Amino acid sequence: xxxxxxxxxxxxxxxxxxxxxxxxxxxxRGVLLQRQVGAVKxxxxxxxxxxxxxxxxxxxxxxxxKSTLARLLMRLETPTAGRAVLEGRDLFAAxxxxxxxxxxxxxxxxxxPYTSLNPRMTVxxxxxxxxxxxxxxxxxxxxxxxxxxxxxxxxxxxxHINRYPHQxxxxxxxxxxxxxxxxxxxxxxVCDEPVSALDVSIQAQVINLLEQLQxxxxxxxxxxxxxxxxxxxxxxxxxxxxxxxxxxxxTENEIYERATHPYTQALLSAVPVPDPDAxxxxxxxxxxxxxxxxxxxxxxxxxxTRCWKAQEICATQDPATVPRAADPHPSACHFAELxxxx
Amino acid sequence: MTHAAVRxxxxxxxxxxxxxxxxxxxxIEFRTGEGVAKVINGVxxxxxxxxxxxxxxESGSGKSVTAQAIMGILDTPPAVIRSGEIRYQGRDLLxxxxxxxRQVRGKEIAIIFQDALSALNPTFPVGWQIGxxxxxxxxMSRADARARVVELMDLVRIPGAxxRLGDYPHQxxxxxxxxxxxxxxxxxxxxxxxxxxxxxxxxxxxxAQIMDLLADLRRDLDMAMILIxxxxxxxxxxxxxxxxxxxxxxxEHADVRSLYRAPAHPYTKGLLESIPRLDVRGQALxxxxxxxxxxxxxxxxxxxxxxxxxxxxxxVDVVPHDLVLDDGRTSACHFAQExxxxxxx
Numbered sequence: 001x002x003x004x005x006x007x008x009x010x011x012x013x014x015x016x017x018x019x020x021x022x023x024x025x026x027x028x029r030g031v032l033l034q035r036q037v038g039a040v041k042x043x044x045x046x047x048x049x050x051x052x053x054x055x056x057x058x059x060x061x062x063x064x065x066k067s068t069l070a071r072l073l074m075r076l077e078t079p080t081a082g083r084a085v086l087e088g089r090d091l092f093a094a095x096x097x098x099x100x101x102x103x104x105x106x107x108x109x110x111x112x113p114y115t116s117l118n119p120r121m122t123v124x125x126x127x128x129x130x131x132x133x134x135x136x137x138x139x140x141x142x143x144x145x146x147x148x149x150x151x152x153x154x155x156x157x158x159x160h161i162n163r164y165p166h167q168x169x170x171x172x173x174x175x176x177x178x179x180x181x182x183x184x185x186x187x188x189x190v191c192d193e194p195v196s197a198l199d200v201s202i203q204a205q206v207i208n209l210l211e212q213l214q215x216x217x218x219x220x221x222x223x224x225x226x227x228x229x230x231x232x233x234x235x236x237x238x239x240x241x242x243x244x245x246x247x248x249x250x251t252e253n254e255i256y257e258r259a260t261h262p263y264t265q266a267l268l269s270a271v272p273v274p275d276p277d278a279x280x281x282x283x284x285x286x287x288x289x290x291x292x293x294x295x296x297x298x299x300x301x302x303x304x305t306r307c308w309k310a311q312e313i314c315a316t317q318d319p320a321t322v323p324r325a326a327d328p329h330p331s332a333c334h335f336a337e338l339x340x341x342x
Numbered sequence: 343m344t345h346a347a348v349r350x351x352x353x354x355x356x357x358x359x360x361x362x363x364x365x366x367x368x369x370i371e372f373r374t375g376e377g378v379a380k381v382i383n384g385v386x387x388x389x390x391x392x393x394x395x396x397x398x399x400e401s402g403s404g405k406s407v408t409a410q411a412i413m414g415i416l417d418t419p420p421a422v423i424r425s426g427e428i429r430y431q432g433r434d435l436l437x438x439x440x441x442x443x444r445q446v447r448g449k450e451i452a453i454i455f456q457d458a459l460s461a462l463n464p465t466f467p468v469g470w471q472i473g474x475x476x477x478x479x480x481x482m483s484r485a486d487a488r489a490r491v492v493e494l495m496d497l498v499r500i501p502g503a504x505x506r507l508g509d510y511p512h513q514x515x516x517x518x519x520x521x522x523x524x525x526x527x528x529x530x531x532x533x534x535x536x537x538x539x540x541x542x543x544x545x546x547x548x549x550a551q552i553m554d555l556l557a558d559l560r561r562d563l564d565m566a567m568i569l570i571x572x573x574x575x576x577x578x579x580x581x582x583x584x585x586x587x588x589x590x591x592x593x594e595h596a597d598v599r600s601l602y603r604a605p606a607h608p609y610t611k612g613l614l615e616s617i618p619r620l621d622v623r624g625q626a627l628x629x630x631x632x633x634x635x636x637x638x639x640x641x642x643x644x645x646x647x648x649x650x651x652x653x654x655x656x657x658v659d660v661v662p663h664d665l666v667l668d669d670g671r672t673s674a675c676h677f678a679q680e681x682x683x684x685x686x687x
Contacts, residue, residue, distance in 0.1 A: 061545035062516075169633050199400040200572060201630040204616035208627055226545065229575075233618035233627065256620070270550040271620050272575030276598050278621055286554065287547045290515040 011053040015220050016073075016106075016188060021046050021082030021092075023068055027295060040295045042068040043079075044244035047321075050188065055214065055221040057235030057252075059228055059267070063291055064241040066224045070192045073222070074108050075099065086188075104134050107181035111193035113173035117165040123176055124161040127151070130183040137184050150179040153216075155209060171202035175209065182213070190222045195230060207234055228271050232256050240264045243294055243302040246321055250329030260326045260336035263303045283339075301332070309335045360432050361388040362566055363412070363451070363534055368426030370407060370590075372637075373419060379637040381407050381421075383590040389534065394560060394567045396581035396598070398574065402634055404590040405570045409536050411436075412568075413453050414443050430534075448475060452527035456539035458519035462511040468522045469495075469507025475529045494525040499555060517548035524555070528563070535560065538570045553580060574617060578602060586610050589635050589645035595664070596671030606673040606682035608650045644675070652677045 024039035043065040050056050060066045071077045073084060075091065084091040086102055094102050107130075110116035117126055127147045131138035139146040148158035154175040165173055174194060181189050191210070195203040211234065213219060225231050231238060232252055239249040240263065248261040259265050266285040287306050292298055298305045304314040313334055323329060324336035370382035382404045389395050399405040410416045412428055414435065428435045430446055438446070455461045463471060472494055473487035482490065488507065495503035498521040511519055520540060527535060537556060541549035557580050560567045569581055577584055577598065584601050586594045586609065594607035605611040612630035632649040635641055641648055647657040656676050664672040667682065675681060 061547065171633070199634070200574070200613055201400060201616055202633070204618075204627040204629040207618070208629060228546070229618045229620040232620060266547060268620065270546045272546075272549075272553075272573065272579055273621050274574040274578050274602065274614065274617060274619065275621070276578045276602055284550070286550060288551075290517055290548065291545075 011051075011218065013052050014049045015052045015086070016050040017083075017085040018049070018073070019047050019083045019085070021069070021072060021084060022080045023065075023072055023077060024080045038295055040293075041244050041297060042294055043072060044294075044297070046082075046241075046244070046246050048239055048246065048249060050220050050222060052187070052220055053214070053218050054236040055223050055234050057231035057238040058222065058224045058241060059226065059231050059238060060241035061226060061267075061291055063243075063294060065244040065294070066241050067192055069241075070108065070190050070222070070224055073190055074106065075103065100134065104137055104184045105186050106188040106190065107184060107186040109174070109177050109181050109189060109191045109194045112197050113170050113177055114197070116177055117173055119165055122162050122164055123151070123156075123168075126165070126176060127179045127183055130180065134184055146183075147179075150182055153182065153213070154179045169202075170198050171205055174198060174206050178206075178209065178213070182217075185217075186219070188220045188222065190224070192224045193226070194223075196225065196227065203230070210234065228268060240267065243291065243297050245302060245332065246330075247303065247332045248330065249321065250327075250331075254327065254329040258327045258329075258338055260324055260329075260331040260338060261303075261333045262307050262309055262335075264331075265339050266306075301334070303333075309333075311335070360429070362391050362431065363568075364388040364427075364429040365408065365412065366427040366429065368408065368411065368428065369424035370404075370411060370416070370421055370426075371424055372421050377638045380640055381590050381637055382411070383640070385426075385587070385590070385592055387585050387592060387595065389566045389568060391533070391566050392560075392564055393582045394557075394569060394580055396569045396571065396577040396584040397587060398571060398577055398584055399587035400572055400634060402589075402637065403587040405587050406538055408587075409453065409538055409568065409570055412451060412536065414447055415453075448532070449479070449530040450532055451534040451536065452530065452532035453536040453538060454520070454523045454527045454540055456542050458516070458523045458543075459511065461523060462519060464511055467508045467510055468514065469509075472522065472526050472529060475526070479530070490529070491525075494528055495522075497528065497559070498522075498525045500525070515548075516544050517551060520544065520552055521555070524552075524559070528559070531563070532565065534566050534568065536568045536570070539572070540569075541576060542571070542573070549576070556580070574613060586613075589640055590637065591645065591674060592664075592672075593646065593675070594671070594673045596669075596673075600669055600671055604682050604686035606667055606671060606678045606685070607675045608652050608677075608681055609646050611681060611685050612649075612651075652681060 021043055022045055023043040024041050026036045027038040028034040029037045046069060058066050072079050079092050089102060091102055124147050127150055128143050131143055147161060151158045156172060156175050195206050198206060223234055235252050237251050238255040239246045242263050248259060248264045255264060266287045269285045289306050292305055300316050301314040301319050304310040319332045319334050321330045321332040324331045326337045365385055365387050368382050368385045372379040372381055385408055397405045423436060435443060435446060469491050473491045476482045476487040476490055492503050500506060500518060500521050541552050544552060553576060571577055581598050584596060584598050585592045588609050594610045605614055615628045616630055618627060630649055635645055643659050644657045644662050647653040662674045662676045664674050665678040666672050667678060
């Protein structure tokens, strides 16, 4: 493969700016005359910036809206409101040729390597398909040659170009998905739970591959996962989502060592640590109950129904995700504070 | 390997009267159209009253199949139990007539599954489903069963139990459904609870709740538990002993602390080094090269040898027996002592 797509561009500058994106799925009643009776607020005002060459991890439990966010960024869903600026253009307003051009720059790796590859297409066809959709980005010479290169880059045997997905293992299939995402030389790759479906011994191989590709091509990743340990390992910055909102965002160190939001603290303390000695020294926070329905989120702070710090103000006033006195990274809690060291 | 003696059975002394549950040299294969898959190749483990044994392995390692064999819920065919014994309180379950086997299943040994949504019947209320065994097998009246069901739902900490008897599985969240499953398993006061990936489908905060609940129940009801999982983190919190499976064999069997401190099998060592840890920063992830074997073509000698950094010619030629190390644990590796010494560094 060749040098990074755009060597002139500066590492660290903002490449994608997402501003207050909202996605409400309507709940309708009635067969003929459908009327809307409510909305599932899957993503409810999310803002963040992605910088060139960095990995932004997005963590949260099921139903927090992290996958919907990924689908919105890929324009697989139409947002209810908000902007996402990529290359100076609003991705959500773009249409036709412009949208196609923007999409080329942002590709996705899906969670399930078993259902995200067409079983009737050869690996060569799967990886080469982006060139059919974007003929102007297709390699000048032989498409096959380029596909072989891509297979080699992701650590698969280029001789296997004519094989079918079922002839590969889960980890190898995920590599095929990564090769497909790399085909158009994007600058951003959205990874939606890319290793959750894989066995532990295979996970590390795929994580290492993603890191190596990032170094090689200067890629920026949005890395969505529920596994906090994996996210810490791969991310430069981390956003924590709860019920459609980012409740805390900061550098990997700020989130994992100096979290000020109670939800982040609870989430971190719930992660099982593979060390029987460390466990006993850990001061666990046990949340009670389940995540409320996004169709009917609590008023004010969404987390207040499970929060041990909740007061009057939490029900009436929505805390903004802003820097707090306790630590200068944004946290959406009225009572943001560092956790006392146990 | 001077002080490592070769013995076929794992360590830890046998209590008077024998182990509560003991699997001895179990061999199971699946006969399919494509060939014979050797899924379990000589698994032995035991469980004593009041303890928690974790069985750890990746997909295809045979950890769930062993549990299904214990429960007697293997689909035969395609599964065939070639040889071995499963002794519960001294009786071999595999040779027991089905009528007596039924008395053990559910009543003495109960199981909960990973996916509570598909394990529950969507068309019946949960109260009815939890009470089904009580009515069918204990011959309880509806009213008695109902009272006991409320008790069980309280026990697994389902809030407002009495008011939720008539709710259907889809009206419960994932964590609550898993609690319903646990309540069902506890209905007959089993002595052994097998939990097959009980929290894999759940979020971390809910996972923590369920693992706490299982640990409390195990203690309060004085059960023994077999926890089947692929998650090294989950195991560390609750298990007393741990058996690591690979390609249908137990490759290492040790108490939890020594295993995590210094694994004595290259596979365990590789696993522990390949998981990113929340409490360790800037760690380089080492990987286990290659893929788990195809069970229809298990490599000669030690099945792990194609992926093993310690592999020598002897590993290709000779199947390693369980080596008992000086601290009482076993490792099925020709170089067990060396691996452990490396890990301890």
